Amino acid sequence: MLVAMLLLAGCSSSTDTTVATSLTSTPAETTTEAPTTTPTTTTPTTTTTAFQTTTTAAPTTTTTAATTTTAGGPYEVGAPTFAPLAPLPGSGGAGGSGCSPGAEPLPDGAWFGYVVAKSATEIDFDLACFYFGDIAYTEGAADGEEVTNDYYVRNANPTLRTIPVAPAVTVYELDAGFVGFLTIPFSGWPVDPSAGLSCPSTSCQVWLFVNGGDVTEILEQFTP
Numbered sequence: 001m002l003v004a005m006l007l008l009a010g011c012s013s014s015t016d017t018t019v020a021t022s023l024t025s026t027p028a029e030t031t032t033e034a035p036t037t038t039p040t041t042t043t044p045t046t047t048t049t050a051f052q053t054t055t056t057a058a059p060t061t062t063t064t065a066a067t068t069t070t071a072g073g074p075y076e077v078g079a080p081t082f083a084p085l086a087p088l089p090g091s092g093g094a095g096g097s098g099c100s101p102g103a104e105p106l107p108d109g110a111w112f113g114y115v116v117a118k119s120a121t122e123i124d125f126d127l128a129c130f131y132f133g134d135i136a137y138t139e140g141a142a143d144g145e146e147v148t149n150d151y152y153v154r155n156a157n158p159t160l161r162t163i164p165v166a167p168a169v170t171v172y173e174l175d176a177g178f179v180g181f182l183t184i185p186f187s188g189w190p191v192d193p194s195a196g197l198s199c200p201s202t203s204c205q206v207w208l209f210v211n212g213g214d215v216t217e218i219l220e221q222f223t224p
Contacts, residue, residue, distance in 0.1 A: 073108050073109075073211055074211050074216075075097075075109055075110045075209040075211055075217075076216075076217065077170075077172060077209060077217045077219050082222045083132075084130055084132045085110055085112070085130075085207055088109070088110065093131065093135045093139075094112070094129040095131070095132055096110035096112055096130070096207060097111055098129070099111075099112070099113075099127055099129035099130075101127070104161055105161070106125070106127070106161050106163055106208075106210055107210070108210050108212065109210055110207055110208070110209050110210075111125075111127060111207065111208045111210065112127075112128055112129070112205070112206070112207055112208075113125050113126050113127040113128045113155075113205070113206070114126040114128065114203065114205055114206070115199055115200045115204045115206055115208075116200055116201065116202055116204070118189075118200045120187065121164060122162050122163060122164045122165060123165060123200070123215065124160045124161070124200075125163050125208060126155065126158065126159075126160055126161075127157065127159075127161060128155035128205075129153065129154040129155070130151065130152075131152045131153075132150060133150055136150055136151050136152035137152070139152050140152040149223070149224045151223060153205075153223075163208070163210065163215055164213065164215070165186055165214060165215045166211075166212075166215060166216045168185070169185070169186035169216060169217065169218065170183060170184075170185065171184050171186055171189040171190075171218040171219075171220075172217070172218070172220060173190055173191055173196060173197075173199075174195075174196035174220045174222055176192060176195035176196055178196065178222055181219075189218070197220050204220075205220070205223065206218050206219060206220050206221060
């Protein structure tokens with residue numbers, strides 16, 4: 001009887017193990033791949049609006065060619081331009097003939113400064129240094145000043161020089177819209193004191209062209 005019971009128990013154990021193995025088989029894994037998304041690059045549309053320049057014809061001559069003059073004279077405007085005069089030999093890097101002419105009278109040359117007052121035969125002139133380009137930043141930094149727009153004006157000497165004008169002096173006056181120049185005689189300058197630069201005044205910035213000790217031409221200087 002005991003043997004029979006042991007045999008029966010052994011058969012039962014074998015059957016349970018087989019069933020358990022069958023029931024505990026690992027189910028197949030199901031992998032769901034995420035949908036592939038291709039990034040879309042959107043290029044912003046840039047709209048460029050060109051500035052339109054309206055040029056109003058001046059009563060006389062409006063030009064855009066470069067102003068030229070040479071060391072040793074004669075000192076002449078040639079064709080007026082908004083750009084400042086390039087440094088001439090001996091100018092120390094300042095435009096035109098520079099700003100260190102020594103004692104009066106003002107020597108022949110192309111000089112930057114301010115026409116403070118005028119009469120029929122002479123002007124009162126405040127000489128200054130006009131630096132343009134890389135040297136403007138160097139000179140401004142030396143004075144502890146911040147420079148913008150590529151130019152720097154140093155006016156450290158308030159001395160006024162009275163300079164005679166030639167019998168026939170041509171003035172190139174900036175027009176009201178700063179788009180060109182009006183070519184006028186000295187006797188008729190300024191055409192419009194409220195337009196362009198306010199001349200004569202402490203802000204009337206010009207280039208004086210001096211030949212034979214007299215002013216022969218005046219070119220107003222535009223600055224941003």
